[in-house]
Amino acid sequence: MNNPEEIVIPIAVFTAMxxxxxxxxxxxxxxxxxxxxxxxxxxxxxxxxxxxxxxVLFSANNDMRKGVFSLLLAFAIWGFSFMADFPQNGNLDLNDAIFGLGLFPFCGGIAYLILTFVERK
Structure with a gap:
């Protein structure tokens, strides 16, 4: 990372998150x-x-909506990672990094869906 512009994109992504x-x-x-x-x-x-x-305000349906939204967000990130062809240049492969970022909403979605079914029982 000799160039200061190389750090701007990761900082922007994590700041947005x-x-x-x-x-x-x-x-x-x-x-x-x-x-x-x-x-x-x-x-x-x-x-x-x-x-x-x-x-009504804090129902399991809200957890279901959050879970489905998180799963769709994860699949969108993963799809973007597969569709985009980022060069490796001897560094971390950006496809793998974006795929790894997609694990966060995926795991969150699974957790919310589990909470939905646990609360119903």
């Missing part, structure tokens, strides 16, 4: 805060109604 994960975490936190604020404003709610509202 961090920003994406950060946005997902912020959305999840804001949804939980909204749920707690709603419960705080409505003191007359019964525990059964609170549980029903919580199931």
């Amino acid at each position: 961090l920003i994406f994960v950060g946005i997902l975490l912020m959305y999840s936190l804001s949804k939980k805060r909204l749920f707690l604020k709603f419960i705080g404003q409505h003191d007359d709610l019964s525990p059964d109604s609170i549980k029903a509202i919580g199931k």
Whole structure:
């Protein structure tokens, strides 16, 4: 890596991944805060109604959607890795690196699908 431009692409890719994960975490936190604020404003709610509202917001269907989306993202990354022909130049083969990056959403998708089926039982 004698050339400073060679490091820009990996930094940009990993920064984009961090920003994406950060946005997902912020959305999840804001949804939980909204749920707690709603419960705080409505003191007359019964525990059964609170549980029903919580199931709608934090249901297993959300895990199923996240799992399917993660699996599709992984297959898209893998497909891109197979379709693109990156030169090796004696360094790390970029196809293998992109294929390895595709394992992260794949494993996440499998985990969410497992959570979906465990929660249903």
